[in-house]
Amino acid sequence: MYVFDTSPLSTLFKNYYRARFPSLWNRFDGLVGDGHIVSTREVLREVDDGPVESLRVWAADRSEFFHIPNASEGAFVAEIYRVAHFQQNIEQRKLLKGGRNADPFIVAKAASEGRCVVTMELYKDNAAKIPNICRHFRVDCLTLEEFMEREGWQF
Numbered sequence: 001m002y003v004f005d006t007s008p009l010s011t012l013f014k015n016y017y018r019a020r021f022p023s024l025w026n027r028f029d030g031l032v033g034d035g036h037i038v039s040t041r042e043v044l045r046e047v048d049d050g051p052v053e054s055l056r057v058w059a060a061d062r063s064e065f066f067h068i069p070n071a072s073e074g075a076f077v078a079e080i081y082r083v084a085h086f087q088q089n090i091e092q093r094k095l096l097k098g099g100r101n102a103d104p105f106i107v108a109k110a111a112s113e114g115r116c117v118v119t120m121e122l123y124k125d126n127a128a129k130i131p132n133i134c135r136h137f138r139v140d141c142l143t144l145e146e147f148m149e150r151e152g153w154q155f
Contacts, residue, residue, distance in 0.1 A: 007120035
């Protein structure tokens with residue numbers, strides 16, 4: 001059970017053409033269809049603002065994939081921002097310009113449902129990125145390649 005960040009979705013849709021990688025997409029679509037892979041409404045907002053047209057088109061027909069945060073997830077987001085270090089995660093320009101910030105909602109979804117986060121971000125000492133937040137709150141976190149490895153995908 002996984003919660004996907006915007007970055008692995010963008011990577012998949014930008015680099016793995018459906019016509020060229022049909023077995024990858026059959027597996028991905030199967031996990032999405034079974035509810036094993038989900039994401040958040042905030043990721044949908046990032047996708048809508050993003051540069052990957054094929055992902056935007058796919059997302060437009062998948063509202064059930066992008067979950068709206070519930071009360072427990074909202075409370076978890078508040079817990080994340082109670083950690084002063086993670087307040088850096090809200091970039092000043094995002095606040096001033098109305099930019100998107102799905103990161104805390106992705107972690108909150110995974111934590112509240114016992115899911116694993118999938119992101120392209122990497123852990124970096126003293127950072128306020130998804131892997132750092134996940135490590136702090138003991139939420140499982142993988143890169144896209146690690147997700148594929150865990151699922152036993154080989155092409």
